[in-house]
Amino acid sequence: MWSIDRLVMRLLFVCVGNSCRSQMAEGLARSMGHTADSAGTHPNSATMALYAQKYLHSRDINTDGMVPKSVDGFSAEDYDMVISMGCGVHCPAMKIDEDWGLDDPFGQRIRGLQNNRRRN
Numbered sequence: 001m002w003s004i005d006r007l008v009m010r011l012l013f014v015c016v017g018n019s020c021r022s023q024m025a026e027g028l029a030r031s032m033g034h035t036a037d038s039a040g041t042h043p044n045s046a047t048m049a050l051y052a053q054k055y056l057h058s059r060d061i062n063t064d065g066m067v068p069k070s071v072d073g074f075s076a077e078d079y080d081m082v083i084s085m086g087c088g089v090h091c092p093a094m095k096i097d098e099d100w101g102l103d104d105p106f107g108q109r110i111r112g113l114q115n116n117r118r119r120n
Contacts, residue, residue, distance in 0.1 A: 024056060047067060
């Protein structure tokens with residue numbers, strides 16, 4: 001028998017810089033009721049990309065407290081699935097369950113973000 005608890009997944013989205021794709025995936029997953037985090041192998045900023053924030057805000061998704069974080073602070077064992085955004089991430093210390101193969105939206109306008117679809 002299924003319960004509502006089984007429909008909520010614990011997800012970790014991994015990218016290189018953790019300022020755009022993985023942050024957006026985290027926000028979208030949380031808005032769907034999942035427990036989600038994001039992290040980067042080489043976080044390259046102290047803040048989420050402005051256009052990623054604007055994109056999430058355009059969908060009424062709260063970005064408070066969302067900042068780039070290192071994968072070093074996470075363990076794959078704490079998540080049901082670890083998903084790479086498609087940026088060639090290799091985490092020797094963390095198993096990647098799935099790679100979504102998303103184009104890098106860094107520097108694109110919101111229209112470009114809206115057109116970025118999962119290829120799989």
